[in-house]
Amino acid sequence: MSQFIFIDQDIDKLRQDIKKEKAFLFKRLYRQCREYKKEQLPDEHPKASTTYMGIASANLSLAYLLTKQKHYLDEAKRWIFTCVKYPHWGNAHLVDVDLSAAWILFGLGLSYDWLKEDLTETEKEKLKAKIILQAERMYDFKIKTEGEGWSTNFWQNHNWINMTGLAAAGYAIVDEYPEAKKWIECAKENFDYVYSVLPKDGSDYEGVVYWRYGAMWLFIYAHLLKEREGIDYFKKCDFLKNTFYYRLYQSAPNLEEQINFGDCHDRISGHSTAIYYKVAAEYKNGHAQKLANLVSKKFLYKEAMSKVKPGILPECLFELLFYDPSVEEEEFDNLDLVKYFEDLGLVVIRSSWDKNATHFSFKTSYPGGKTQWENLWKLKKEKNINAFGLSHQHPDNNSFIICSNDTYLAIDEGYNRTVKASDHNVVIVDGKGYVDEGQNNIWKNYTEDMVAEIEVFKNEPSYTYVVGETAKMYQKDLKLKRFARHVLHTKKSHFIILDELESEKEHTYTWVMNADVYPIVKDNKFIYEDGPAQMVLYNLSPIETEYDLSENVVRAIMTTQEPDKFTETRMKTLHISNKNKAKKMYFLNVLVPGAFGDPYLNIKKIDNDTAFGAEITCDKGEVEVFLYSKDKGIKYNGKTYSDDALLIKYCNGKIKEIISLK
DSSP states (O other), rough: OOOSOOOOSHHHHHHHHHTTTTHHHHHHHHHHHHTTTTTTOOOOOOOSOOHHHHHHHHHHHHHHHOOHHHHHHHHHHHHHHHHHHHHSSOOOSSSSHHHHHHHHHHHHOOOOOHHHGOOOOOHHHHHHHHHHHHHHHHHHHHHHTTTGGGGOOOTTTHHHHHHHHHHHHHHHHTTTGGGGGGHHHHHHHHHHHHHHHHHHTOOOOHHHHHHIIIHHHHHHHHHHHHHOOOOOHHHHHHHHHHHHHHHTTTTTTTSBOOOOOBBSSSSSSSHHHHHHHHHHHHTTTTTOOOOOOIIIIHHHHHHHHHHSSSOSGGGGGHHHHHTTSSSOOOOOGGGSEEEEEETTTTEESSSSSSSTOEEEEEOOSSSTOHHHHHHHHHHHHOOOOOOOOTTOSSTTEEEEEEEETTTEEEOOOOOSSSSSSGGSSSEETTOOBTTTTTSSSSTTTTTTOOOOEEEEEEEEEEEEEEEEEEGBOOGGGGEEEEEEEEEEOSSSEEEEEEEEEEEEEOOOOEEEEEEEOOOEEEEEEEEEEEEEEEEEEEOOSSEEEEEEEEEEEEEEETTTTEEEOOOOOOOOEEEEEEEEEEEEEEEEEEEEEETTTTTEEEEEEOOOOEEEEEEEEEEEEEEEEEEEEESSSSSEEEEEEHHHHHHEEEETEEEEEEOOOO
């Protein structure tokens, strides 16, 4: 245990390090503290979120602790005692017992510990009394609401942030207020369970933006607990070790932007240098060190434009304390180009680690991911705890997002409070999608069997093949028996996407793809051109189809505390539907992302008595033939095959390889 809470290093050495190895991060801190002096603090609690006030207090307190410059102390007290005089923390929703209160509780807890020797007795007692009042409110609410709400929403950012704020307050004053031990123990019990049921692959169903906002606190609490009590979850929790790679693989190829599955307020939000530096330090991870330095040097102020507040700039205190200069950077090009996060059913395919590379993300999962879904039902059955806090998950199973040449080509709607399958790149049925869609949390009435999952994942040297199945998610009156999406990538420029649908009833099935621009339509091709990028979609469906184009505007309020603050996405949507209603439907599309002006591929539709598919002429005399059986067995080019799905590769007219996909 160190002299000061949360600071796990010798304070005198740290005071020297900020002049040397940590000088660039100290610069971040003192520049941020200069900005605080310009702020006019409201006498009454503002209607907006006050999360920024807690972290401001902590930053200023750390600046004083490191320099002993009185102006930092004076400014810290201005922020601290502005918070203290507010009778309540928070506005509109869960006042005193949610995020604003938790951020302030955390910040003022650190400030109390770091400044208490330099506060007057009156100031010290006033601050301590307010911390006790707010922490008791938070603790009482947690105890009273166990079984519902954030108290037992163990996979949600509200639980992590609120419990960390309570723990920090406890450690700050427990020597003077022994009752605070109950806050500490409550947080320890909470996180002991949380860390045990996080997905081992590091994936996060809430999406990249809530990962950077919420998962950060999993690292902050683990750091606090390790520093205070020597309990090291960095060694025991696989999520903490692996989650950096979830974030890295959900970076767009330019690394500045991100792949926005889940609730993502915009495409630029999502970097957390604090997490990256902590991962680098704990695991000697050079990839994390590289991304942290890249963000710090090149992307910092772009990330600061994020709509998610307080944002990256106020997190400077964590960066300074977490950074380990001894960790050497490691290039990303030694990492796999295909990554499968099994718990979330997330498959990422990259053409390279170049900034103009093609990036394809595909997702099919249990609600919240497999580990969460199984444990949610276990909690409900064994302890009667309702922990189904899945409001940041979208009905996006079997959806995909494509980037290439520094451009988004197939997009997601991002943030939404009335989520619908039709806002994603999926198939809808008679215009309908999931059970209970059109509201914020559609999963609360789902039964245990209503899951989607990856049925097949194969990643071989010459191809990647994925099959996602999600029929159980759809509205029951549709009587849908099958919605399997097959994705085949042969390590070349194109992606083959086959959708097989079957119902007990006849339907109009509609293939949906959203983009930033409308396509040019020529024959069976939909040609998307956007700046430096191009994508050609070849519609090769064996059943007659028709299409339409429309604009879909998704607008959502970001927080109930600020009803005038919203985010908006304008999507240009392609619908491809079967002309005649049917019980069975197959869509076959080949997507070819690349650079603007790339020559179109020669792609021919195959449709015979036994099979349908595509013949794709590549380069160097190579031809690929994808075939899918209409019943059992395939006849093609004078040969008979017993397989249901085949990839045949030709070189100069001769069969080079036959790959059975089932």
